[in-house]
Amino acid sequence: MKRYINIYIALLKINLASLIIYRANFINSLLSSVSWGIFSILSILLLTSKTTQVYSWSQGEIILLTAMYSIFIGIFHTIFTRNIEKIPELVDRGYFDLILTKPVDSQFLSSVRYFNYTSLSRIVVGIIALVLILIKYNISFSIANLPIYIVLSIFGLGILYNIWFIITTLSFWFTQLNNIHQLMFSIANIGRFPPEAFSQIMGYTFLFILPITLIVISPVKALTNNLNLYDILAPLLFFVGLSFIARKFWLYGLKHYTSAGG
Amino acid sequence: MRKYLLVAKNTWDEYMQYRLNFVMWRVRNVLRLIIVYFLWYAIFNQRGELFGYNESQILTYILLSSIVASIVFSTKTQDIGEEINSGNLSNLLIKPISVFKYWMARDLGDKLLNIAFSIVEVFVLIIFFKPPLFFQTNPIFIFLFILGIGFSLAIYFLISILIGFFGFWTPDVWGPRFLFYIFLEFFAGSLFPLDILPKPVFSTLQLLPFNYLLYFPVKIYLGQLSILSIFEGFFVGLVWIIVLYLFTNKVWFKGLKSYGAYGR
Numbered sequence: 001m002k003r004y005i006n007i008y009i010a011l012l013k014i015n016l017a018s019l020i021i022y023r024a025n026f027i028n029s030l031l032s033s034v035s036w037g038i039f040s041i042l043s044i045l046l047l048t049s050k051t052t053q054v055y056s057w058s059q060g061e062i063i064l065l066t067a068m069y070s071i072f073i074g075i076f077h078t079i080f081t082r083n084i085e086k087i088p089e090l091v092d093r094g095y096f097d098l099i100l101t102k103p104v105d106s107q108f109l110s111s112v113r114y115f116n117y118t119s120l121s122r123i124v125v126g127i128i129a130l131v132l133i134l135i136k137y138n139i140s141f142s143i144a145n146l147p148i149y150i151v152l153s154i155f156g157l158g159i160l161y162n163i164w165f166i167i168t169t170l171s172f173w174f175t176q177l178n179n180i181h182q183l184m185f186s187i188a189n190i191g192r193f194p195p196e197a198f199s200q201i202m203g204y205t206f207l208f209i210l211p212i213t214l215i216v217i218s219p220v221k222a223l224t225n226n227l228n229l230y231d232i233l234a235p236l237l238f239f240v241g242l243s244f245i246a247r248k249f250w251l252y253g254l255k256h257y258t259s260a261g262g
Numbered sequence: 263m264r265k266y267l268l269v270a271k272n273t274w275d276e277y278m279q280y281r282l283n284f285v286m287w288r289v290r291n292v293l294r295l296i297i298v299y300f301l302w303y304a305i306f307n308q309r310g311e312l313f314g315y316n317e318s319q320i321l322t323y324i325l326l327s328s329i330v331a332s333i334v335f336s337t338k339t340q341d342i343g344e345e346i347n348s349g350n351l352s353n354l355l356i357k358p359i360s361v362f363k364y365w366m367a368r369d370l371g372d373k374l375l376n377i378a379f380s381i382v383e384v385f386v387l388i389i390f391f392k393p394p395l396f397f398q399t400n401p402i403f404i405f406l407f408i409l410g411i412g413f414s415l416a417i418y419f420l421i422s423i424l425i426g427f428f429g430f431w432t433p434d435v436w437g438p439r440f441l442f443y444i445f446l447e448f449f450a451g452s453l454f455p456l457d458i459l460p461k462p463v464f465s466t467l468q469l470l471p472f473n474y475l476l477y478f479p480v481k482i483y484l485g486q487l488s489i490l491s492i493f494e495g496f497f498v499g500l501v502w503i504i505v506l507y508l509f510t511n512k513v514w515f516k517g518l519k520s521y522g523a524y525g526r
Contacts, residue, residue, distance in 0.1 A: 028437025032444060039448045047305055047454060050312055054304045176280040183290040189297060197300045 007104060008112060015115040029118035033077075037070050037125035040192075055196040060137030061224070062194070067133055068223075069192040069216045070126030076157055076188070077119035083111050084164050085181050088171035094259050107250050111165070141223045148232075149222040155235040156215035160188055162242035163211065165250065172253035191216040211238040265359060266367035273338060273371030288379050295328045295387070298453060303393075313458040318394040319484055320455070325384050325393070326483060327452050327476045332380035334414045334475055335446070338368035342426025343435025349523045365423060396484060403485050406492055410479030413499040417471045420506035427510075430517030451477030468495075471502045 019026050044066040048059045057065070087110055090096040099109050134141065164184045171177045190198065195213035218231040277284045302324055306317050315323070342365065345351045354361050388395065398404055425442055429435045447453065449472040456467055456477045467473050478495050481487050487495070 022434075024432065025434050025437065028434055028440070032437065032440045035441065035444050039444060043448060043453055046458065047301065051305055051309075054307075170282070174280075174282045176283050177286070179283045179286040179290065183286045183293070186290045186293040186297070189294075193297065193301060194304075197304050198296075 004104075004108060011113060012115050015117065019117050026118055029116070030121050033074075033119055033122045034125055037074070037122045037129075040070060041066055041125070041129045044192075055194050057194050058137075060133065060139050061220075063137070064130070064133050064139060064224070065194070065216060065220055066192055067126050067129040068220050070129065071123050072126075072153065072156060072191070072216050072219075073188060074119050074122030074124075074126055075153075076160060077122060078116050079157075080111060080161050080164070081119075081181075082114040082116045084161075084168050086110075086114070087168050088175075088177040088180065091171045091257060092175045096257060097259055100254075100257075106254065107165075107247065111161070139224060142225050145222050145225065145227070148227070149219045152219040152222050152232070152235055155239040156191075156219060158239040159211050159215050159235065159242055160191075162239070162246040163187070165246045166242070169246075169249050169253040172256045187212055188215075211235075211242070214238065266363055266370075269364055269367035270371035270374070273368045274375055277372075277375055284375075288376075288383065291328070291332070291380070292383050292387075295324070295384075298328075299324055299387070299391070299393075313455070315455065315458075318396045319486075321393040322396040323455055323480055323484065325388070325395070327480045329377075329380050329384055330411060330414070330476050330479055331450075331452055332376045333373055333411060334418050336369075336372045336376035337418070337422055338372050339365055339419065339422040339426055340439060342423055343429035343439070346426070346429030346517075346521065347433050347435065347524075351521065352523045362423075366419065369419060398483050398485055400485060403482055407479050407483040409496070410474075410482050410492075410499075413496065413503065414475045414479055416503050417474050417499065417506065420503065420510050421471065424506065424510050424513060427513045427517050430513075430520055445472060446475070449473070450475040451480070455481070457481075469498070471499075471506070474499045474502065 041063070044063055048054065048062050052059055054062055087096075090099065090110075099106050102109060133139065167180055167184065168177075171180070190209055190212045193213075195210070195217060198209050198213065214231075214235045218227070218235050221227045221231050299321070302320055306312055306320060310316065312320070342351075345354075351361075354364060398407070421442070425439050426435065428438050449456070449467055449470065451473065456473055457464055459467070474495070478499070482492055
């Protein structure tokens with residue numbers, strides 16, 4: 001475990017050095033991240049400006065959900081997105097050999113090799129919006145619930161990571177899967193809205209969407225003191241179950257890696 | 263002409279080669295549409311009118327803008343920057359074809375496939391959710407709507423290749439393109455009709471080209487613009503097309519002079 005922590009610290013340093021070298025790239029990423037965060041919050045502010053309630057959620061809570069989503073997805077993009085995005089290309093071109101030949105777990109290295117510092121700006125935008133919303137809408141929240149909020153957020157990040165990773169593992173069988181990530185951005189976006197919004201989509205589709213609807217909602221409920229047992233157990237079970245499936249599927253996928261072009 | 267049709271067909275075949283990738287793209291679009299649809303459905307719940315729209319008008323706007331987005335935004339021109347950076351542009355320059363027509367032909371293949379899927383998807387969603395819809399019966403508005411889409415296609419094509427031309431001067435081509443997509447997402451009118459924005463913001467947006475990509479043609483279909491406003495819109499759109507065309511040509515020739523075919 002200590003070895004992996006040291007490796008991760010070394011990776012953080014390498015990524016910081018690369019950030020300083022490629023300054024134009026850094027400015028581009030920063031502008032994009034900040035604009036996206038600001039526009040997301042502004043558009044939900046606009047859409048809810050003439051309504052006091054959407055399903056059982058008040059206008060303030062809906063906007064709070066968007067700000068929390070911005071923080072959540074900012075953390076996810078910072079740690080995981082760029083890494084998972086690279087996997088299909090690495091597998092397709094045979095560059096994945098470089099991962100496999102290193103004396104580190106391949107899932108670990110494929111998932112955290114790149115640390116996207118610029119996405120931290122998205123978290124900052126989310127936190128600023130969060131503070132403003134809490135003040136403006138006078139939403140009460142409990143500091144005592146902060147630890148459970150953090151734990152549920154980790155479950156949420158784990159759920160999204162595992163779903164994204166399972167789908168990306170398909171690239172061991174199918175080449176040129178670069179649209180996977182566009183699809184996953186849309187799937188993750190579901191977390192921005194109350195789950196009741198999707199209750200009309202019946203059957204298996206809703207079951208597929210269910211874990212995504214929990215990733216941000218449960219931590220938000222923890223912060224606003226609306227938590228019940230289901231909001232804790234469901235994310236926990238999905239997190240454990242999906243982690244198991246992702247790991248097994250990844251190991252199975254590795255057996256099908258042909259190293260073509262490598 | 264035949265060679266360009268062949269290019270369009272080849273683009274279609276490329277998609278068919280990587281079918282799962284294409285399916286994922288379409289699922290992504292359906293999902294995005296469902297999210298926006300349900301968001302508006304929830305906001306409209308039990309209200310007669312909101313932002314000057316009734317329920318059927320707004321749901322028609324959302325579904326129709328999704329089809330128009332499929333027609334306008336499906337493109338292969340996002341590869342131009344990469345083609346310049348990798349030196350693959352040289353492969354096109356040495357062929358006896360017009361590079362611009364080649365990219366248009368690629369777009370044609372891309373668009374035809376996406377339109378076909380988009381229409382089927384929206385049709386299935388209509389059957390499944392049975393939303394109240396507005397059907398335009400006035401042939402003049404339908405004709406002007408189609409003409410409006412023609413303007414959208416031209417404006418989007420020119421802006422998209424212009425962004426690709428950044429590749430002549432920088433390897434970071436994705437940055438400007440991503441920023442462009444962010445502006446499209448919010449200012450083309452796919453999430454909401456632009457006239458629900460505060461008036462000064464809306465007036466400013468009317469002068470920019472983004473408004474002509476989705477909002478303008480869909481509003482024509484809904485019959486919510488007067489004939490005078492429509493022709494005003496066409497005039498501003500035409501000015502944008504001319505300006506963008508001249509500018510794109512200028513940038514293209516300037517870019518070619520600095521093109522070093524690195525990597526070849």
